[in-house]
Amino acid sequence: MPGPSRDSASEARPTLEAVAARAGVSRATASRVVNGGAGVRKPLAEQVRRAVEELGYVPNHAARTLVTRRNGAVAVIVDEPESRLFSDPFFSRQIRGISRELTFHDSQLVLLLVEGRGDFDRVARYLAGGHVDGVLAFSLHTDGGLPSVIHRFRVPTVYGGRPGRPGEEPGPGAPYVDCDNRGGAAAAVRHLVSLGRHRIAHIAGPRDQTSALDRIDGYRDVLPGADPAMVADGDFTAEGGARAMAELLDRVPDLDAVFAANDLMASGALRVLRERGRVVPDGVALVGFDDMGSIAEATDPPLTTVRQDVEGMGRLMVRMLMERLSGDGGDEGPRSVVTPTELVRRASA
Numbered sequence: 001m002p003g004p005s006r007d008s009a010s011e012a013r014p015t016l017e018a019v020a021a022r023a024g025v026s027r028a029t030a031s032r033v034v035n036g037g038a039g040v041r042k043p044l045a046e047q048v049r050r051a052v053e054e055l056g057y058v059p060n061h062a063a064r065t066l067v068t069r070r071n072g073a074v075a076v077i078v079d080e081p082e083s084r085l086f087s088d089p090f091f092s093r094q095i096r097g098i099s100r101e102l103t104f105h106d107s108q109l110v111l112l113l114v115e116g117r118g119d120f121d122r123v124a125r126y127l128a129g130g131h132v133d134g135v136l137a138f139s140l141h142t143d144g145g146l147p148s149v150i151h152r153f154r155v156p157t158v159y160g161g162r163p164g165r166p167g168e169e170p171g172p173g174a175p176y177v178d179c180d181n182r183g184g185a186a187a188a189v190r191h192l193v194s195l196g197r198h199r200i201a202h203i204a205g206p207r208d209q210t211s212a213l214d215r216i217d218g219y220r221d222v223l224p225g226a227d228p229a230m231v232a233d234g235d236f237t238a239e240g241g242a243r244a245m246a247e248l249l250d251r252v253p254d255l256d257a258v259f260a261a262n263d264l265m266a267s268g269a270l271r272v273l274r275e276r277g278r279v280v281p282d283g284v285a286l287v288g289f290d291d292m293g294s295i296a297e298a299t300d301p302p303l304t305t306v307r308q309d310v311e312g313m314g315r316l317m318v319r320m321l322m323e324r325l326s327g328d329g330g331d332e333g334p335r336s337v338v339t340p341t342e343l344v345r346r347a348s349a
Contacts, residue, residue, distance in 0.1 A: 019048065075155075199256045
């Protein structure tokens with residue numbers, strides 16, 4: 001008489017012990033990495049990550065919840081309207097990095113969009129409900145007040161981009177991941193100077209965001225005596241870049257170079273330069289920021305730009321949050337991180 005049937009899928013499911021064996025580490029080390037704990041040397045952690053991917057290991061969520069007392073969900077709050085989120089590749093790249101790292105930690109991504117201050121109550125109600133273990137928030141606006149809303153509920157949080165204005169460092173409870181916006185902008189402008197350009201304009205991002213303010217400062221670090229007329233405000237969109245470029249050409253027709261604070265605005269500027277009969281790079285050299293391949297490599301000519309590792313920054317935000325949740329960062333938790341940038345030369349400058 002045949003015995004009771006067994007679930008072959010369950011029987012074949014890889015165990016944590018199998019992950020540890022594949023990675024060549026102890027079960028405790030494998031568990032620490034899988035559950036988001038810190039204190040494991042990077043090479044060993046990477047071995048465990050590879051073993052998890054190779055074996056297709058999926059942690060037992062119910063069992064882990066009993067041990068960790070976590071929901072297995074993280075709120076990703078983007079302080080931008082839906083139209084920006086789905087039109088700017090920066091956001092899709094950062095969310096992809098966040099999603100991939102959360103998947104590794106067997107945690108769900110809950111996306112909350114903030115169209116304006118009217119959405120703060122909705123976000124507050126959700127956080128007050130205790131539905132998530134932590135928060136990742138980015139694209140903050142200095143006059144928006146979103147960090148204050150999040151802080152009110154004492155939810156462990158990591159920010160994407162420095163909250164506050166330049167010189168206003170957040171306290172230890174508000175770690176952030178950002179790139180070297182100021183240094184990257186300065187590198188872009190120094191490159192234009194090295195090409196022999198003398199009338200270098202800047203298309204700035206919105207001045208209620210610290211990344212835009214830092215990039216303006218980087219421009220001024222290299223050109224401290226620049227005429228204020230050489231700077232026009234955009235809004236990090238292609239349309240905003242086009243408007244700013246038209247404004248600059250009207251008031252500074254002899255400009256010979258432009259540094260745009262992101263690739264989308266640079267693409268809009270390039271369109272207007274072409275419409276006005278200005279040849280890039282012979283007549284006007286153009287540099288962007290971000291190195292969004294779908295934009296920078298698709299423009300004609302391809303765009304010289306400043307690269308930041310957007311996806312890697314998203315993954316780092318998750319790792320820092322998991323460190324905070326595990327309590328392995330000490331009393332103050334993980335420190336903020338500023339990642340390097342790199343000038344990528346193409347044909348526009």
